[in-house]
Amino acid sequence: LILLGLRDAVYLLEPRSQQLAEAKTLIYKSDLIAFMVVSIRQDFTKIKEGWLTGAKLATLLSNCCVGLDPGSEKERDTFHGELLRKAAYNHLILSRRIQERAEQMSTIRMKTQIKAVLLEAYKTTIDSLLVLVHGYHHLAKSVFESPYLLKMLLTEEKETCAMVMTFIGQMIKIDRTAFSKVDRKAFHSLFDEFIFKISSTTDAEVAENAIKVLVSIGIRFPYTKEIFSSRYKGLRILLSKWTGKVPGRDLQAMLDILDAGTVQQAELQRFHRAASTIQAIWKGYCKRRQLKKANTAMGTLQRSFRKKKVSDERRKETGRIQSELEHQLLISRRRAVRETHQRQLDLLEIVPAKMVDQFLQQQENQAALAIQSAWRGHDLRSKFDSQKPHLVKMKAALTIQRVVRRFLSRLRARQAGVVPWKGPPGLTEERRVELQDEINDWRERNVPKHKSFAEMKESYERGQEMLARHIILSRAMSKTDQKRKALLATLSTDCELLQGAPALSEATEEDVRTFASRSVPVCDAAKVRHQEAIRRISHPWWKKLDDRDHNDDDDANMDLDLKLRKNAINMSMK
Secondary structure (H helix, E strand, O other): OHHHHHHHHHHHOOOOOHHHHHHHHHHHHOOHHHHHHHHOOOOOOOOOOOHHHHHHHHHHHHHHHOOOOOOOHHHHHHHHHHHHHHHHHHHHHHHHHHHHHHHHHHOOOOOHHHHHHHHHHHHHHHHHHHHHHHHOOOHHHHHHHOHHHHHHHOOOOHHHHHHHHHHHHHHHHHOOOOHHHOOHHHHHHHHHHHHHHHHHOOOHHHHHHHHHHHHHHHHHOOOHHHHHHHHOOOHHHHHHOOOOOOOHHHHHHHHHHHHHOOHHHHHHHHHHHHHHHHHHHHHHHHHHHHHHHHHHHHHHHHHHHHHHHHHHHHHHHHHHHHHHHHHHHHHHHHHHHHHHHHHHHHHHHHOOHHHHHHHHHHHHHHHHHHHHHHHHHHHHHHHHHHHHHHHHHHHHHHHHHHHHHHHHHHHHHHHHOOOOOOOOOOOOHHHHHHHHHHHHHHHHHOOOOOOOHHHHHHHHHHHHHHHHHHHHHHHHHHHHHHHHHHHHHHHHHHHHHHHOOOOHHHOOHHHHHHHHOOHHHHHHHHHHHHHHHHHHHHOOHHHOHHHHHHHHHHHHHHHHHHHHHHHHHHHHHO
């Protein structure tokens, strides 16, 4: 149980890590590996979980041995030589003992659950031995020469027999040269058992596994073909009874090995068979690709044919409708002509005989006028494209002239100076005398108080101080005015955003960010001004004169304001 706890601790470490390598080295130097090698050989019948505990212990032993670095050269020789061979030998002993218990359970019908546990432990044990051989290939020869492996093959229990033959096939794949190093006696014993399984068993799975192992040996070790031809001459007859019961590929491969005769012929047949397989796969691929292309091409052809058919039918229907319309128009024109002629004849019946010529002349004049108006309209419409640039030039010239006249009028007004005062309309001489008398009476009643020069100077200085204070404070007032305008612009932009805002159920995070940021209204106002500036830039030069004129007026007003402020400040300084 302590060792199984060590197993859980080892499995928690990351594979191929430095911590795992150090843990394995510590386990080896603590002689726990040697203790596990001895422990898996004992009887696990009276231990908790039975033989499943032995299988887990064998798995821990193989995992600790694989990738272990013993350290010095002497310890490495001891580990790779005696300790690993003993570990593999004890693995086989444990597997054989579990197999014996499974065979005993197969005779008792009520022990199926115990047998399932034993089969699981058996599979775990041979898998751990396979991991050990995969890490150290030189152990394959010892495993093949072990008598316990032959005993494991001699069983009549089909589940364990299939597992051990699968194990042998995987061993051959791991080390291809191991079977050639095996002792001849052990080699023949294994071959005899495989042939016996093919001849005596009635289970197709066991026969299939035996044939697979023989095929693997025959392909990897060419000298075995001579053994088949000399030692097992009736093997072909034994194989014939499994025709249709086992996969034909393995059976055919075994028959090809028997028919080869020599190693060179077997290799040549294998190459021919491989070439035939490649050719069959390639030809099948080419045919499937051609069939796929043909299906695609057929679908494209059918689709284009249907499309062309639909377009032809649509064109025919359009032509039919057009011809019907033309026919209806022709009929209506002919009807209109007949009605016109009939109306003229009716009018001629009413008109006196002496006025017939005058009536016909009037009809001809009206027809001529209609023809002339139609022709002139057509002629003007045809010449409109050629006259369009000239019309644009005329419009531009009119705009320029209007702007220039406006500019010249403002210039003359500036040069003329102050316009003389003109009396209000309706003011006569009598009315002016009356108003002058009223003004004189008011002045006599309200005589102004006489002020001295000092009082007038003091009043003047007080007015200049007030003007200077107003000009100085106007800067702060202008800043306040700018803030008020910015706030009004922000409120206007927020109102526009709220009018176009989505419902609360449809609002997104982007909408929330738009209303939360205070720079968005400023950005929107700047965007509107930028678009207006771009629109003005894209206009022709003669369309920009009105804007420039307005800008000149604004500049003149700003210059006048600045001059007044400078004069007020200079007076205050004096």
